[in-house]
Amino acid sequence: MTRPHVHGSTVDEQTRCVHYATELDVIAIRFACCDRYFPCHLCHEEVADHEGRAWPAGSGAELAVLCGVCSSELSIDAYRGAPRCPECAARFNPRCAAHYPLYFD
16 A cells, blocks of 8 residues: 655654644645645645635545554544544544644534
């Protein structure tokens, strides 16, 4: 399986970026507007030539979250409902939920 490319200012191979780099910041989001993975909304703003767009309601089955630890792609619903990666058990940052409106309607 080839790992999708993660765009933006990543600082390590687990998708941490210059904006969010704690031990728990190990996911990237595939943006609905451009079908490209970014570690965070700020990385998208810095690199993309367009405004970010959240996944519309009803998109929960979309594979739109990349675990930076094991490279598994998770559906929006699987990610939003899990404190850890269901494949490798890597812990996710619970504070990311504050940004869900930027990524998911």
